[in-house]
Amino acid sequence: MDTRRIEDLASKLAGALPPGLRSLRGELEENFRAMLRANLEKWDLVSRERFDIQAELLARTQKKLAALEKRIKALEQREAAHQGKPPA
Known part of the structure; x- marks a missing residue:
């Protein structure tokens, strides 16, 4: 304050x-x-402004993480298909 x-x-x-x-x-x-x-x-x-900035940063980071997890899963499935294994 x-x-x-x-x-x-x-x-x-x-x-x-x-x-x-x-x-x-x-x-x-x-x-x-x-x-x-x-x-x-x-x-x-912390100030409201600082809190809002950090909340926005967290939301963007969570969105990027979800996209990366999706890409990893797709790559793992593609790799498993090439190796003839069932997807995880």
């Missing part, structure tokens, strides 16, 4: 404080920010 989003989220959390705690807003907002940063860094998150 980028720094701007953390700042926005910390600000929203501080803005949602009950009226009695508004005098502590600055301090609590800083605590929210620190807590968000510390916990989000542990999660090893």
